[in-house]
Amino acid sequence: MSAPALVEARNLSLHFKVTQGALRRAVGTVKAVDNVSFDIVEGETLGLVGESGCGKSSTGRVLLRLAKPTSGQVRFVGQDLGRLSPSELRRARRQMQMIFQSPFTSLNPRLTVEQTLREPLEIHGLGSNSDREARVQELLALVGLDPGAACLRPHEFSGGQRQRIGIARALATGPRFVVADEPISALDVSIRAQIVNLMLDLKARLGLTYLLIAHDLGMVRHMSDRVAVMYLGRMVEIAECDDLFDHPGHPYTKALLSAIPPSDPDAARDRVVLEGDLPSPLNPPSGCRFRTRCPMATELCALEEPLLRVLGSGPAHRVACHHA
Amino acid sequence: MAMMVQEPAKRESSDFAPLLAVNDLVIRISIEGGDSVTAVRGISFSIAAGESLALVGESGCGKSMTALSLTGLLPRNGRVVQGTAFWSGRDLLALPADALRRVRGRDIGMVFQDPTSSLNPVLTIGQQLTEGMREHRRIPGWARLAKAIELLQLVGIPDPETRLRSYPHEFSGGQRQRILIAMAIACQPRLLVADEPTTALDATIQAQIVELLKGLQKRLGMAILWITHDLALVAGLVDRVAVMYAGLIVEQAPVRDLFNRPRHPYTLGLLNSMPQTGVGLQATAALKFIPGTPPDLRATTLGCSFAPRCSMVLDRCRTEQPARVAVAAGHESACFRAGEL
Numbered sequence: 112m113s114a115p116a117l118v119e120a121r122n123l124s125l126h127f128k129v130t131q132g133a134l135r136r137a138v139g140t141v142k143a144v145d146n147v148s149f150d151i152v153e154g155e156t157l158g159l160v161g162e163s164g165c166g167k168s169s170t171g172r173v174l175l176r177l178a179k180p181t182s183g184q185v186r187f188v189g190q191d192l193g194r195l196s197p198s199e200l201r202r203a204r205r206q207m208q209m210i211f212q213s214p215f216t217s218l219n220p221r222l223t224v225e226q227t228l229r230e231p232l233e234i235h236g237l238g239s240n241s242d243r244e245a246r247v248q249e250l251l252a253l254v255g256l257d258p259g260a261a262c263l264r265p266h267e268f269s270g271g272q273r274q275r276i277g278i279a280r281a282l283a284t285g286p287r288f289v290v291a292d293e294p295i296s297a298l299d300v301s302i303r304a305q306i307v308n309l310m311l312d313l314k315a316r317l318g319l320t321y322l323l324i325a326h327d328l329g330m331v332r333h334m335s336d337r338v339a340v341m342y343l344g345r346m347v348e349i350a351e352c353d354d355l356f357d358h359p360g361h362p363y364t365k366a367l368l369s370a371i372p373p374s375d376p377d378a379a380r381d382r383v384v385l386e387g388d389l390p391s392p393l394n395p396p397s398g399c400r401f402r403t404r405c406p407m408a409t410e411l412c413a414l415e416e417p418l419l420r421v422l423g424s425g426p427a428h429r430v431a432c433h434h435a
Numbered sequence: 436m437a438m439m440v441q442e443p444a445k446r447e448s449s450d451f452a453p454l455l456a457v458n459d460l461v462i463r464i465s466i467e468g469g470d471s472v473t474a475v476r477g478i479s480f481s482i483a484a485g486e487s488l489a490l491v492g493e494s495g496c497g498k499s500m501t502a503l504s505l506t507g508l509l510p511r512n513g514r515v516v517q518g519t520a521f522w523s524g525r526d527l528l529a530l531p532a533d534a535l536r537r538v539r540g541r542d543i544g545m546v547f548q549d550p551t552s553s554l555n556p557v558l559t560i561g562q563q564l565t566e567g568m569r570e571h572r573r574i575p576g577w578a579r580l581a582k583a584i585e586l587l588q589l590v591g592i593p594d595p596e597t598r599l600r601s602y603p604h605e606f607s608g609g610q611r612q613r614i615l616i617a618m619a620i621a622c623q624p625r626l627l628v629a630d631e632p633t634t635a636l637d638a639t640i641q642a643q644i645v646e647l648l649k650g651l652q653k654r655l656g657m658a659i660l661w662i663t664h665d666l667a668l669v670a671g672l673v674d675r676v677a678v679m680y681a682g683l684i685v686e687q688a689p690v691r692d693l694f695n696r697p698r699h700p701y702t703l704g705l706l707n708s709m710p711q712t713g714v715g716l717q718a719t720a721a722l723k724f725i726p727g728t729p730p731d732l733r734a735t736t737l738g739c740s741f742a743p744r745c746s747m748v749l750d751r752c753r754t755e756q757p758a759r760v761a762v763a764a765g766h767e768s769a770c771f772r773a774g775e776l
Contacts, residue, residue, distance in 0.1 A: 301701075329667070329710040373671045
């Protein structure tokens, strides 16, 4: 890829110690994110998919340094976030923001919309008092809310409108990079398309770069330029969006795609229905972590962990599977 | 309170004798401050033996309340104020509690959304599996155990003899849902009510549970009432679909007809707002969407409750509730302009 990377993740890991009992004896480590590397190019949307517990949300949090990685580094516009001083990090954070899943719990019920939207501006010391007032109005218009919404509190809005407020708050400081963690999954079905369209429209107008974390594969396909798939803390496949959906290389990706319900009652298809459950992240299988559920697993898979390697269809398509 | 009650839909009775026939069901929920909202506003539908029907709608449309009322499990603040639900010649909604208890769990099995909160954490799986059989079928103890093992095998729990002694927390979410399905089918019900059985599960586990229920339906010949918000889920799954909006069934049709030619603007809007995911399809720039938000049930509506969001709205729609009428064989729509769709 020729465009410069806006965000670079290098050998990123986030491990949690699991303790037990009153003495908090360590009984194991959950490797929520385990040695993951990827780039996000300016202006693109990278979709990040996988089932609950696969580490996709943790990855998003580490990228924004809401969690400190156990090892590895995150570079944003070329600077290593781990080496920044607290004040430098705060400066960098203006440029990278987050949209949360639940518009019901991510907004402070006691604050008016204006207070909610002013808060990031005050924290970052952006603009004068009157600038901030103008910025609030600008943000409301940007996300399609009435100017009068400024003096209302969250409970006076529907779920879709609350998510618009959450998006406006994320955009307040004028970020370049936005992590959207399941931005539509808590919304009513008939509202989801509105928010998806709003996010795409904002991306085009403001030149945003998104990391879209979601489990709704239809929406991910609709919104993303590239898609990465995670399984138990590892990235198992990354490719251009259409390439991944049309020619999935990893057996897990194939199963995940085949779990999408058909949109046409007549669509006859071969469903790959996986056997078994996700293994415990405390004690992941040796070698390839997917091998216990994989229809193609061989002895090699238990012995040796496959690394991401380029698949035939182009250098942008990489798969971590011995048999792809 | 002026309330529009829908005319019960006419149905050719020669087609089949319904297993369950719900007629003009109205459910009211009391809310804080002594007010009440009408969650279900006069709906009618039926299910034939062995058939699968999906009740599809967004949160608050009344689909779950409908399912709960059939088995007498409405929350304390909910009340059936009108309607009948005939099951083998008896009205379930009028049955005394103990008679209903004999139907529920034996003739009608239930599976709910959250497999974790539906199981008792302090009883073993074996105890919970045999409870229904003890209540409803006179099966001796040794036979109950054998039956429980058979049920666990049927729903795909490995090593069932040992797992009978395990507690719910020792199973994964998908396995717990399998156990609940085993409990629901323990007495060989003729109808299974499945209220969002896969919503709390991951995508690959969801596919497992859907396949399991489809297989069991075929094998046991039971009818299934699927309650779901996900129109996409039902496409390859059920025989017929009833779409609910704001407490009413706005459209009902065989699944193919509904997807190929929806005859209500709400169904059309829902289908259009789904991104196409088939292989080789190109994503379009912007999704079509339904403007506005679902109505607040506390506000009394005059006319069609979808009118404020509808692209085909007429003046008449704002004052008059369209009745659900047949627009094609087995296909009913509650829209004045259904003929144009």
